[in-house]
Amino acid sequence: MYTQGLNQGPDAADRRIEDAALLQRFQERIDAEERIEPNDWMPEAYRRTLVRQISQHAHSEIIGMQPEGNWITRAPSLRRKAALLAKVQDECGHGLYLYAAAETLGVAREEMVEQLLAGKAKYSSIFNYPTLTWADIGAIGWLVDGAAIMNQIPLCRCSYGPYARAMIRVCKEESFHQRQGYEIMLTLCRGNGAQKEMAQDALNRWWWPCLMMFGPPDAASQHTDTSTRWKIKRFTNDELRQKFIDATVPQAHFLGLTVPDPDLRFDEATGHWAHGAIDWEEFRQVVAGNGPCNAQRMERRRRTEEDGAWVRDAARAFAEKEKSRHRAAA
Amino acid sequence: MTEPAASEPKVPLWEVFIRARNGLAHKHVGSLHAADATLALQAARDLYTRRGEGLSIWVVPSAAITASDPAEKGMMFEPTASKVYRHPTFYEIPDEVGHM
Numbered sequence: 001m002y003t004q005g006l007n008q009g010p011d012a013a014d015r016r017i018e019d020a021a022l023l024q025r026f027q028e029r030i031d032a033e034e035r036i037e038p039n040d041w042m043p044e045a046y047r048r049t050l051v052r053q054i055s056q057h058a059h060s061e062i063i064g065m066q067p068e069g070n071w072i073t074r075a076p077s078l079r080r081k082a083a084l085l086a087k088v089q090d091e092c093g094h095g096l097y098l099y100a101a102a103e104t105l106g107v108a109r110e111e112m113v114e115q116l117l118a119g120k121a122k123y124s125s126i127f128n129y130p131t132l133t134w135a136d137i138g139a140i141g142w143l144v145d146g147a148a149i150m151n152q153i154p155l156c157r158c159s160y161g162p163y164a165r166a167m168i169r170v171c172k173e174e175s176f177h178q179r180q181g182y183e184i185m186l187t188l189c190r191g192n193g194a195q196k197e198m199a200q201d202a203l204n205r206w207w208w209p210c211l212m213m214f215g216p217p218d219a220a221s222q223h224t225d226t227s228t229r230w231k232i233k234r235f236t237n238d239e240l241r242q243k244f245i246d247a248t249v250p251q252a253h254f255l256g257l258t259v260p261d262p263d264l265r266f267d268e269a270t271g272h273w274a275h276g277a278i279d280w281e282e283f284r285q286v287v288a289g290n291g292p293c294n295a296q297r298m299e300r301r302r303r304t305e306e307d308g309a310w311v312r313d314a315a316r317a318f319a320e321k322e323k324s325r326h327r328a329a330a
Numbered sequence: 331m332t333e334p335a336a337s338e339p340k341v342p343l344w345e346v347f348i349r350a351r352n353g354l355a356h357k358h359v360g361s362l363h364a365a366d367a368t369l370a371l372q373a374a375r376d377l378y379t380r381r382g383e384g385l386s387i388w389v390v391p392s393a394a395i396t397a398s399d400p401a402e403k404g405m406m407f408e409p410t411a412s413k414v415y416r417h418p419t420f421y422e423i424p425d426e427v428g429h430m
Contacts, residue, residue, distance in 0.1 A: 039400045086380075093377050100361045103343070109363060110340055165358075173381070315365035316339065322366060 030231050035161040038104040044109030046230055047105050052161050053232065054102040055112045059123035061095035063098075063297050067131040068140060076134060083180045084137065094170045101162040117302050125283060126213050135188055135202035138195045141181015143203075143248065149174050150244045151214065154234035163232075170247070182251065183296075189255045203252065204260045209276070212283040213295075214241040242272055249273045250295065333369050343371040343392040346377075348384035364389075 013227050022041050029036065034041055055296035065088050072088065075081035099109045115121040126144055131137065152174065155167040188199040215221060215237040236241075263276030285291065341363040359378050364370035379387070379422035382416040398406055414420050423430055 037400065039397070041401070089376075089380070093380065095360065096377055097360060103361070169360075229414060312341065312365070315369055316341070319366035319369075 001139075022231045022309070025107070027229075030159050030229075033231075034159075035164065036159050037161045040292050041179075044234075045226065047229070049227060049232060050163065051102055051105050051107050053227075054098055054105075054163055054270065055107070055115070056113065056122050056124075058095045058098035058102060059116045059121055060127065061091050061098060063123045063301060065091045065095075065142075066297055066300055067127055067129070067293075068137060070131050070136060075137075080184070080204045087141070087177050087180065090173050094173070097166040098163075098168055101160075101303050104162045111194075115299075119289070119298060122287065124213060125286040126209050128286050128293045128297060129205070129209050132228070133198050133202060135185070135198040135208070138181050138184030138188060138199065139206040141177050141179075141201035142251070143181070143183055143206050145174055145177040145181060146248060147210050149178060150247070151199040157234060159231040161230075183233050184257055185257075189257065196324060197219050198256065200257050203257050207260050208278065208282075209286075211241055211245070211278055212280075214238075214244065216280065217278075218282070244273055245273045341365055345392050345395060346373070346374045346386040347371075347390070348378060349376075349386040350384055352385060356386065359383075360413045361392060 007081060023043055025094050026036075026042060026046075036046075068084060068091070069088050072081060072084050085223060090316050103109055112121065116123070125149075131140070149171060152171050153165050156164055156171060158164045158167065160217045185202075189196040218236045218238045221237055228236070249259055249264065261276045263274070265274055267273075286294070289295075342365070344362055344367075345361050348359050349356045362370065362373050362377055364373050364398050367389060371387060374389055378384070393421045400408055410416075
């Protein structure tokens with residue numbers, strides 16, 4: 001739909017003056033809360049930033065199917081199994097909405113997938129942690145999807161139209177994910193001692209990696225400034241992390257669980273929960289590919305791509321055959 | 331735009347339109363990739379109607395759509411702004427006449 005090649009620039013000699021004027025007009029549109037659409041003029045850096053962010057977001061949804069998919073066959077009841085299947089299917093759908101949004105910027109889905117498979121593209125660090133028990137499925141829904149929602153709600157007002165629209169759809173679907181996760185945790189916490197212990201263990205393992213999902217602290221983040229000016233980002237990493245902590249700590253207390261942070265305390269003066277130091281070295285290691293499951297996730301993704309090749313070949317061959325039959329009949 | 335290094339040929343892009351309920355027009359909801367129309371329709375069902383979003387789906391090859399150029403939106407749409415006499419409020423009718 002979003003035909004490319006409409007944005008042919010003026011002659012090189014005029015380009016710099018023209019660009020400055022265009023850039024100013026672009027920023028005015030952003031400041032006026034106008035949405036930018038695929039064929040509108042945009043600075044190359046804006047396009048690059050969005051392609052990077054949206055494709056990483058898409059990859060995260062796709063890789064994110066693995067840790068939860070791990071428990072589909074072992075879900076404790078048919079009710080839980082049906083919900084988990086629906087949730088994993090949603091994650092796939094979210095990945096596809098996002099790839100489509102990125103494609104409006106002139107990058108082919110095949111190209112993005114290629115980058116992921118070649119190990120050149122990143123995805124969220126959180127999906128490189130293992131799901132060891134059923135309680136992890138509860139913790140992921142409650143915490144990981146909770147963190148994702150915190151991050152995605154402001155993205156519904158992102159300056160780039162197709163991304164914002166994809167986010168609105170994703171957020172609508174995501175709220176069931178968080179609720180089903182919390183319900184799993186609640187059931188375990190109201191169960192026997194071993195079940196409650198399992199829930200506590202899951203919280204212990206997922207809490208800190210979830211806080212890392214929001215990215216490096218503001219002082220160290222390299223993308224925040226321009227992304228904020230261009231209204232791709234509406235809150236800083238630290239602001240979103242704080243919102244998440246403030247929302248989640250009381251939920252943990254309701255479950256009767258202990259947040260694994262000895263320094264966590266409610267600050268009466270600010271009205272926020274103050275947290276202890278985050279182990280950013282662990283985050284760096286996971287992002288660099290050295291997390292517990294990085295290799296496994298990539299191996300699985302590559303194998304799936306290879307295993308599906310015959311399906312794509314068959315579909316393509318059939319489409320060709322139908323087309324030639326159609327031509328012969330005409 | 332760079333060409334993908336993938337050896338597989340690209341799968342065509344389709345635009346998806348859904349009628350939420352009878353009485354409403356089909357509305358654009360997004361796009362997807364599929365080898366042919368039948369698969370595009372099935373993928374659209376899986377991707378865009380998991381929660382009862384619609385009663386009817388159209389899929390259209392993206393390449394079949396001709397779009398206006400946003401850079402020319404001034405030339406395309408601006409003249410209508412000066413034609414205020416196309417709106418009912420342009421005409422003055424005394425209050426005594428009542429609602430018209």
